[in-house]
Amino acid sequence: MAQQTVTIRDVARRAGVAVSTASRALGEGSASPTTRSKVRQAAQDLHFVPNMAAKQLTSGRSNIVAIVITESPDFAFRDAFISDIVSRLMGSFSKANLLPFLVLIAPTDADGFMRLLRNSGADGMVVVSFHYSKRFATIIKASGKPTVFVGKPPVGMNYPYVDPDQIQGGYLAGQLLTNHGRRHVVLIEGPVDMQSPAGKNLRTEGCVMALGEASLTPVDILSGPYDFEHGIEAMNTILDTHPEVDGVFAQSDQIAAGALHALHQRGKRVPRDVAVVGFDDFHVASATSPRLTTIAQPLTELAQAATDMLIHRLKAGEWKTTAQIFPVKLVMRESA
Amino acid sequence: MAQQTVTIRDVARRAGVAVSTASRALGEGSASPTTRSKVRQAAQDLHFVPNMAAKQLTSGRSNIVAIVITESPDFAFRDAFISDIVSRLMGSFSKANLLPFLVLIAPTDADGFMRLLRNSGADGMVVVSFHYSKRFATIIKASGKPTVFVGKPPVGMNYPYVDPDQIQGGYLAGQLLTNHGRRHVVLIEGPVDMQSPAGKNLRTEGCVMALGEASLTPVDILSGPYDFEHGIEAMNTILDTHPEVDGVFAQSDQIAAGALHALHQRGKRVPRDVAVVGFDDFHVASATSPRLTTIAQPLTELAQAATDMLIHRLKAGEWKTTAQIFPVKLVMRESA
DNA sequence: CTGAAAGCGCTTACAG
DNA sequence: CTGAAAGCGCTTACAG
Numbered sequence: 195m196a197q198q199t200v201t202i203r204d205v206a207r208r209a210g211v212a213v214s215t216a217s218r219a220l221g222e223g224s225a226s227p228t229t230r231s232k233v234r235q236a237a238q239d240l241h242f243v244p245n246m247a248a249k250q251l252t253s254g255r256s257n258i259v260a261i262v263i264t265e266s267p268d269f270a271f272r273d274a275f276i277s278d279i280v281s282r283l284m285g286s287f288s289k290a291n292l293l294p295f296l297v298l299i300a301p302t303d304a305d306g307f308m309r310l311l312r313n314s315g316a317d318g319m320v321v322v323s324f325h326y327s328k329r330f331a332t333i334i335k336a337s338g339k340p341t342v343f344v345g346k347p348p349v350g351m352n353y354p355y356v357d358p359d360q361i362q363g364g365y366l367a368g369q370l371l372t373n374h375g376r377r378h379v380v381l382i383e384g385p386v387d388m389q390s391p392a393g394k395n396l397r398t399e400g401c402v403m404a405l406g407e408a409s410l411t412p413v414d415i416l417s418g419p420y421d422f423e424h425g426i427e428a429m430n431t432i433l434d435t436h437p438e439v440d441g442v443f444a445q446s447d448q449i450a451a452g453a454l455h456a457l458h459q460r461g462k463r464v465p466r467d468v469a470v471v472g473f474d475d476f477h478v479a480s481a482t483s484p485r486l487t488t489i490a491q492p493l494t495e496l497a498q499a500a501t502d503m504l505i506h507r508l509k510a511g512e513w514k515t516t517a518q519i520f521p522v523k524l525v526m527r528e529s530a
Numbered sequence: 531m532a533q534q535t536v537t538i539r540d541v542a543r544r545a546g547v548a549v550s551t552a553s554r555a556l557g558e559g560s561a562s563p564t565t566r567s568k569v570r571q572a573a574q575d576l577h578f579v580p581n582m583a584a585k586q587l588t589s590g591r592s593n594i595v596a597i598v599i600t601e602s603p604d605f606a607f608r609d610a611f612i613s614d615i616v617s618r619l620m621g622s623f624s625k626a627n628l629l630p631f632l633v634l635i636a637p638t639d640a641d642g643f644m645r646l647l648r649n650s651g652a653d654g655m656v657v658v659s660f661h662y663s664k665r666f667a668t669i670i671k672a673s674g675k676p677t678v679f680v681g682k683p684p685v686g687m688n689y690p691y692v693d694p695d696q697i698q699g700g701y702l703a704g705q706l707l708t709n710h711g712r713r714h715v716v717l718i719e720g721p722v723d724m725q726s727p728a729g730k731n732l733r734t735e736g737c738v739m740a741l742g743e744a745s746l747t748p749v750d751i752l753s754g755p756y757d758f759e760h761g762i763e764a765m766n767t768i769l770d771t772h773p774e775v776d777g778v779f780a781q782s783d784q785i786a787a788g789a790l791h792a793l794h795q796r797g798k799r800v801p802r803d804v805a806v807v808g809f810d811d812f813h814v815a816s817a818t819s820p821r822l823t824t825i826a827q828p829l830t831e832l833a834q835a836a837t838d839m840l841i842h843r844l845k846a847g848e849w850k851t852t853a854q855i856f857p858v859k860l861v862m863r864e865s866a
Numbered sequence: 867c868t869g870a871a872a873g874c875g876c877t878t879a880c881a882g
Numbered sequence: 883c884t885g886a887a888a889g890c891g892c893t894t895a896c897a898g
Binding site: 241243245246247248250251256258267270271272274276277278280281282284285287288291293294295296297298312313315422447448451452454455458459476477478480481482483485493494 | 577579581582583584586587592594603606607608610612613614616617618620621623624627629630631632633634648649651758783784787788790791794795812813814816817818819821829830
């Protein structure tokens with residue numbers, strides 16, 4: 195019941211000061227120590243909780259942040275990375291008293307995107323998944339809202355971003371494989387169009403570096419979606435064309451699970467005959483047989499950092515760094 | 531740039547009417563057809579987007595909905611059900627112009643819960659995960675906010691809720707197993723404390739019914755957390771105590787994946803020697819070997835229904851039904 | 867440091 | 883149907 199009934203007016207009255215004084219004492223404004231504590235006490239006694247809408251109206255800020263995902267809703271909810279990072283973002287937003295507004299829109303619907311972004315009333319946005327298109331890029335720029343990317347933005351879009359250390363991830367995977375004596379290593383990549391920057395797959399680069407240190411080069415590199423089917427198909431292809439394969443770096447846990455599946459059906463033992471390293475360390479990774487050795491993405495840190503960057507830009511308008519790169523971690527299980 | 535610069539005042543001026551008239555014409559208020567179209571045209575021309583804060587302040591509604599999860603943040607983000615349903619909820623909120631506010635709090639921190647709920651400024655809440663405690667129950671009740679549960683609430687808490695048809699799920703699993711000629715069926719349940727209503731596991735009940743129709747009773751029933759480890763341990767125990775087992779109903783995909791793992795290590799063939807049916811149909815289910823036959827939860831429907839119920843209660847204050855139960859679906863893959 | 871006043875952008879009785 | 887006015891709860895120059 196006793197909903198929004200206590201206002202700052204009540205607090206002021208109880209503290210015996212003017213409303214404006216109460217406002218200052220409650221916030222950062224100037225107020226004598228005595229006044230300040232009197233007012234705060236009154237606020238406590240009354241269980242005063244300030245009306246957000248009024249604060250927003252006067253401050254001009256909404257505390258709403260748009261989470262931009264340029265995917266079909268269907269895909270977005272099925273994608274483990276997106277679901278997970280969005281959950282984490284909600285966690286860090288909540289601590290910062292920020293409200294998320296989901297802008298989930300197919301990469302073809304530029305009008306819808308513009309409308310949603312406008313109606314959100316958001317102060318800024320964090321872009322979680324972005325399929326490049328000129329119009330979308332223009333809309334973001336034209337909005338003038340502070341923007342932070344999760345993952346490196348496409349070339350030409352110079353927004354600050356957070357990213358796991360992709361190269362290090364690839365390197366760790368490659369190193370593990372060569373350290374375990376694997377000589378015929380194959381890479382199963384994600385899709386090419388999402389690579390960053392244009393055409394460069396950092397996970398692959400890192401892995402190739404590590405192989406190079408053992409005087410090796412990849413036996414083959416296959417790209418496709420980050421999913422289970424791609425893992426199966428790619429693995430089958432490889433088994434046909436390069437039966438000597440003894441190591442696989444699959445660039446997502448789903449791909450790795452697919453590879454494991456294909457390997458199993460072809461009668462290969464993992465890791466005895468073929469070692470498999472995944473990437474992500476999502477739920478899937480601990481549910482395969484054998485359990486997946488993989489590279490863990492620091493999702494919580496990424497979400498927190500993206501939030502911090504945005505808050506900073508919201509306040510200061512500027513941000514000193516253009517990117518924050520977080521270390522990844524090799525998680526040893528059974529597949530390599 | 532051109533941020534929040536166009537107000538209703540500008541629209542009114544351009545349409546040649548008073549601000550109050552513009553407000554009515556834009557909304558549901560009375561206005562002549564001519565006036566209404568004039569005003570709407572003006573709004574379009576000016577790209578008018580109403581200031582949410584002001585609307586809220588006058589309407590007394592915030593459009594904020596608290597999503598309540600009484601878990602440690604750590605657990606919540608790792609739990610597939612929670613992450614997934616929260617994502618879906620964000621989707622349906624977004625369509626309804628509702629803002630989610632995450633109230634993620636350990637089940638022991640009642641003060642924190644009360645504070646968060648208050649500060650959220652939420653109009654209502656949807657409870658996604660609730661570990662019963664008297665204090666938490668009291669806080670929800672005392673808040674007076676319209677509340678909807680995802681999953682059946684504990685006895686004594688009479689809030690409307692949405693739920694998949696748990697009994698049907700168990701029944702489908704049991705039926706599939708007996709239809710395939712399995713005679714020695716074992717159930718690996720989730721935790722007992724979350725069961726609803728107190729002590730009754732509907733998934734188990736449904737399965738027992740189906741077994742009964744084939745004149746069978748479960749060989750054993752083991753409960754524990756919804757995770758991989760529980761699946762492994764339970765399966766190993768069963769293999770030791772009931773080596774004749776030929777069918778398993780695991781009440782989460784994670785448990786099922788664990789069971790598959792244990793079966794694999796003990797040299798059992800799935801589904802030849804032992805058939806396994808899971809529950810959830812989350813990512814994990816399509817990444818095991820063999821791929822998991824499971825019962826799919828209708829997450830999108832659940833989220834949408836919960837949102838609809840809440841919106842209805844927000845508006846009308848009442849809701850005709852106390853629950854909406856959605857059918858589950860058997861997803862045939864390879865494990866049974 | 868403090869108070870009185872104006873204003874944020876909208877909606878809603880109140881008269882006409 | 884329409885306009886003028888008051889008010890939602892807070893903050894912020896402006897004087898003192």
